[in-house]
Amino acid sequence: MSNGVPSPATKHQGDLYKATKMRAGPCVGLFEDVHSVFLQILPSFMTNFRFLSGASRAIAPPVANQGGTFGSARLIISHHVSGGHTMTPPTASDRSAFGKANPHALATILEASETRRIISATDIYDISGIKLWAGNQPVSTSLQRKLLDRELRQPLETSLVAEDGVSAASLALAFEELLGGGSALLPLLQPHAQRLASLIKGLTLHPVAQLLLTAAQTARPEHYAHAVAAMALNGALMVAGGGDDAAVRLALLCGLLHDVGEMYIGPEHGEAEADRDLDFASYQQLVVHPHVGSLLLAQLTNYPADVARAVAEHHERLDQSGYPNALAGGQMSTQGRL
Template sequence: MNKNVPDIRLSFPPDENPHYIRAITQVGDTQEVIAHVDIFESNGMKLVAKGTRIDSRLFNRLTQHRLTAPLDSMLTAKHPVNTHSLVMELDSVVKHEAVYRRILTRTGDPHAMKQALSSMQLAPEVMLRLTVMRERRPELFMHSIHTALIAFALAQSLDLPEGQRAAILLGALCHDFGEMHTDPEILVAEHDITQDERRYIHVHPITGHVLVQGLSGFSNDATLAILQHHERLDGSGYPNALQGDSIAMPARVLAVADVAETAIRRFDLLRVEMLFRLGQKRFDSNIVNALRDLLHITTTDAQNMRPARNATAQVEHMTALLETWITLRGIIRQEAAPAKADTTALEFLFERMATMRSLILQAGFDPESMASMLVIAQDDPDMLAELRHMLDELEWLASDLANEIDRRSPQLSPPAQGALNGLLVQLQQMK
């Protein structure tokens, strides 16, 4: 077994996940969700009669028994997400969000996505899942809409075959189905995700892949896009740490679109560019270049950057991180000695810390004297702007590295895990 691949298992069969079933029953509290067939337990006992309204009162009955078929295939919502409602969502995004209007316009055919959505044949199970997502996880639903828009625009710009465009669109709409099987409590912004909880997040591409297999309309391209959308070209992704050509083209497109949507939502367009520049080994360069053309970042975008973070606090955190690294790298090198099984698993750490140091040097600053940077830059607006930009890049690298350590930690020996704890604390303070 590749030690870089996390040990990821489904905690429940996908169709029996209690978090998703609870979400379905909660939707039933606010709109009609009807059983369009009798629902049976695997031993033949009828649990719910055809025509029954499904709501929270039935949660225990539906979760305490093994069903003969996935619940999705036996329910119908009165106000489902369908192709018509998806087109309306797209129209709303284009009308109210300038970035996405720009992206579609720069494809040269801004109406192509609406036409593609209108011609889609969504399986009933997909419509129900999208409905549950819209009603119970609206932020995830809009993430899926935005990601689908970016992914389809990229497929247009890359002149991919029509079949692949359709597969990418469907895969993007459904790429986070697996996240609805994660306990929503661990996904709230205020919650500090533990190492064990992060494993449930890492399993969501597998869950989503299992959920859509066999459904009408899903080609191999669409299912692979869902399974592989968190894989990275350098092998740093999950769930299978695939590299290079092992990652299907639709998944590469979806990976760029997924990250771009998150960055646009959380940051600004200049930081989107920064993120992909730092991750150039991870993403397909042709797809990233197509994204740059679609975003077409201008001087106006630069003027609309979000307020800068507290540079003093950022410098203090980076200083503490580098000091911790100097202390720990000797210990960690011993754990990564050629005779140790942790060698490959820890290579990424030295590479990422070297990238941080190189970034500081390239900006013309001294990694050994971070505190003096701010003092020098205070009287020079151009230097201060460059320093802030560099600190933002370092902060993103630190956050990404913290997640990577969390993901790989179960595959490391106890001494290696212990050596990384101090570094992980410093990295998490920079999030």
Template sequence: MTDTLEPAGLDAADSPHYLRALTDMADRRAVVADSAIYTANGIKLVEKGARIDSRLYDRLVQHKLREPIDRHLSIDNPVDVPALLAATQALTEQEALPALLAQTLGSAARLLAPLRSLPLPPSMACKLTVMRDQRPQLFQHSLQMMTVAIYLGIKSALTERDCGALAAAALLHDLGVLHMDPVWDDPNHKVVGPQRKHLVAHPISAMLMIRDTQAYPRSVEVAVLEHHERMDGSGYPRALAGADITPMGRILLLAEVVAAFYEKYDDMPAQRLSLVLRLNHRKFPSTLVSHILPLLQEEMTRESALMPLGNDAPRQIELLAEAFSHWDQLKAALPVAAAAKAAPHGAFAFADARLMALQKALIEAGSHPQQQNEMMAQMKGDAVGMAEVALVGREALWQLQSILNASHRRWPQLSERATPEDAAVADWCDWVVRRL
């Protein structure tokens, strides 16, 4: 099943970005080769007992190694199970979301329990140590997402063994990001079109690295592969939908979103998250969402006492209305025959279905631009209400961007405008880029 996702050149081997992070880390902590390191052609690159540091980077990066380098390393103060327990305990004491989860379960001990029997072979310990030292935000994200996943596993009555597998999948789900250019960490770095293939590939890379250890159940590999899927089929890398996503994969995809909102937003994360889960109810597993929404209610009550910002709501409503109208104009301009013969799984059908689904979701939430124009007139002075309108607008605009990204990712030839239908989608995407 997953083997079909292994394009040429994509395997569990070390990327230049990972080798750079590893050798840079080795300048600050002792990293020693506990066995000789060979190239795929049998040439010895590093002697047993040699100290690894950044001076070796150029030498290592020029060769494909016989095995991943972290199978051969001994590291001072690595991430091991006791270190994970200590870091997760600290998280439940210092961060709002893990603290809320621990409080709801009665103690942090229930969140920590699945970690105690976690398999952590040397190669995984090495990758997590690189993540902790070189990409600390990614390490914190992995820990926080793991606490959400364990919480959802407990609330779903998973066995202790399954919760352990779930903890491993959540902890290791973003190993593939270590092989991506760190420029992706820059919030100002915006990549669209074919370059997004690196982002789409990271669940596959992580799955292959986990498989390579032969230390985890297949359910862990598959769940990691699925952590960016969506219940409506709009996710990646396989665009799975509904029952095609495994139970553990569903937990991971929701835990990823929950953790990300608390990490991304300092202001009103509970209200933002609640809105997104309600507005996108087709994307997320409803049974699992029902375990999250009640947690957010008390937080939302506290957040509503703050002074939310809703000044950008009118502009967002205008942009949404224009985006929907522009698509309707492009559709109307198509020859009747072209629209009728559009491929059912092509770019035109995809964009049309996604835009219709977004409009339907907005109508169901009472937040379509036509509805909001009337609401705005009644909300003067209602700061909390204006904030809700602004949040809906931001989420809907983000979804427009996601339609654009998915269209370019799935149909990179769109810019060639080979058919009238492709031209309509390409024109709409160009309009979105200009306006957003």
């Protein structure tokens, strides 16, 4: 802004924010150059993020860390020239996305560790081979100090485990509580409750997903409640659509994990409070969480690629008014449309 006049970049960000927030019909024009849109919106959040477009690659220069930074994360978006959307498999260099502990995720894990048994499953080393934490030891605030600005040999999320964490059984119990709690979702859930309860009990939780869900359950309970509700709704929609057990289980997982990327932004910027009117600063943080969650699931878990893609697409809209890629309904996966 100069002399009180918004710069074109600032105005473009504001227009994109308003269009996405209001869902006021297709806003394709605002997304004609998705590269420039993200280069303008994300510098306050990401460092060293990367865009892939067709056969060409453009590497964004590093930007200074600011509040809400995702450390050394790389944002990966793949667009075919035709406008279609695919998830790009991570390369060896992309695995540095989680090379440093994210301060928001770490703070949430440490808060949860005050009442839950979260331990280091293995020794934790920095990239130079210095041992920072011994295996099989409970985590504490001392770990936070040792991890400050350290590049790690292995992502922290794969080095910790919640021994008394969220399980398929506890998810089934949470589903029962949802059914008995007068939720507005009851008309959709009750016709399929028995089948959903049975399939939830058989869900497999990857240790990374379990760790983050446990941290959310303890330190961000509204986020966990939202995840459980989305899990149930996704499953019910897939059952109603005639999905077999495998498809319903996949839908349950996608719903449960759709907002896992929010663990990597400040809780004040999250969307769990559905009635809250987002300001632009919060929107700048929130807009990137689908890709953070997608990267995490693609790189740190062995879940099917459909899960990571659905998480990346969960804020897209059929009329192309969603974010971050303004995909049309036909460009989205089945799970993403749910």
